[in-house]
Amino acid sequence: MVRAESVVGEAVVSGSGEATDWAVRPLTSSCQSNFAQRDHACIGISPFNSYFSSARIAAIARWALSEFGVVHFFVPDVPAAHTLEALGYPPERARHKARRQGRYVYNKICRALADVGVVDPERLILNWSVLRGNGRYLQLLGQAHALFDEDPEFRETCITASTWVLDGRLPHGTEPTDQQLRVAVRYLLAELPLFIDTAGIVGHESSVFCYHQGPAFLERLYRQQLPWKAADNQGFLVVQPLHDDDTALHLRALAVSSPSADT
Numbered sequence: 279m280v281r282a283e284s285v286v287g288e289a290v291v292s293g294s295g296e297a298t299d300w301a302v303r304p305l306t307s308s309c310q311s312n313f314a315q316r317d318h319a320c321i322g323i324s325p326f327n328s329y330f331s332s333a334r335i336a337a338i339a340r341w342a343l344s345e346f347g348v349v350h351f352f353v354p355d356v357p358a359a360h361t362l363e364a365l366g367y368p369p370e371r372a373r374h375k376a377r378r379q380g381r382y383v384y385n386k387i388c389r390a391l392a393d394v395g396v397v398d399p400e401r402l403i404l405n406w407s408v409l410r411g412n413g414r415y416l417q418l419l420g421q422a423h424a425l426f427d428e429d430p431e432f433r434e435t436c437i438t439a440s441t442w443v444l445d446g447r448l449p450h451g452t453e454p455t456d457q458q459l460r461v462a463v464r465y466l467l468a469e470l471p472l473f474i475d476t477a478g479i480v481g482h483e484s485s486v487f488c489y490h491q492g493p494a495f496l497e498r499l500y501r502q503q504l505p506w507k508a509a510d511n512q513g514f515l516v517v518q519p520l521h522d523d524d525t526a527l528h529l530r531a532l533a534v535s536s537p538s539a540d541t
Contacts, residue, residue, distance in 0.1 A: 299521065300338070300519060301517070301518045301519075302516070303516040304514070305497055305513070305515075308513060309513030312486050312513030316345055316347060317477075317483055317485065318346060318347065318349070318350070319342045319345070319346040319485065319486050319488050319515075320349075320352050320480075321488045322352050322488065323353050323383060324354070325354065325376070325380055330383070330386075332386050332389060335387055335391075336390040336391070336393050336394050339390060339394050339396070343394070349402060350404050351404065352404045352472055353380060353404070353405045354405075355377065355380025355383065355406050356373075356380065356406035357376075357464065358379065359373045359376035361443055364458040384403060387403055388400060404479075414475065414478045414479045418471030418474055419468065419470075422467045422474075429505050432505045432506060435495065436495075437456075437459045438459075440466055441454060443462050444462055466495075472487055473512070474506065474508050474509060475508070475509040475511075476512060484512070484513070485511065485512055486513040486514060486515050487512070487513070488515045488517045490516065491516065492514065496514055
């Protein structure tokens with residue numbers, strides 16, 4: 279049973295379930311050091327990515343809860359509207375669709391966590407309703423926007439990185455326009471505080487952010503090659519299932535469904 283005190287709500291896990299083997303790759307030696315602390319993990323769950331089935335969420339929850347003292351799940355629900363706007367949705371429809379998908383993913387995470395024995399799973403989820411009231415998150419978000427506005431190198435790097443956010447969602451052979459990237463980048467800026475200092479956001483001594491991909495932007499961030507640097511006690515892990523069937527699912531899920539298919 280795991281229990282701890284934190285600025286953000288935490289939960290207790292009990293019971294056990296079938297194990298899944300995971301390949302874990304820290305991006306840098308500093309990320310490895312933070313992983314070795316086993317203090318806190320933040321699992322990123324993308325709202326519109328079919329990779330995150332209920333079974334997959336339950337499996338990674340079992341792994342994370344057995345490895346770390348405390349685990350949270352980050353769902354960028356409201357910020358996902360920026361991605362939808364970039365893909366051509368009118369702003370109001372984009373916000374509605376993002377909220378609806380956010381509720382669906384929130385409930386899916388709660389069910390998956392309950393299945394692995396988590397009590398009060400809602401307290402493990404970091405979505406917009408939680409983060410908009412978190413002082414450290416808002417401070418970091420303000421810094422992200424200020425740096426984006428004031429530093430041309432950082433701005434261009436973020437805009438270029440937003441191609442990854444749109445990858446697989448545009449028609450085949452279509453490149454995003456400059457305007458699409460400038461809208462989509464707001465999604466990345468909303469995520470950046472979690473990559474910079476999740477430990478500060480949740481009130482822990484160290485943290486690692488876990489996701490099944492490690493885009494080049496994050497490689498550069500954690501190697502201190504960007505104008506903004508992650509906190510010393512913040513790391514990043516690329517976490518992927520080892521089983522052949524899971525790996526096949528992962529490869530198929532890299533192409534996220536187009537917006538016309540998930541209305």
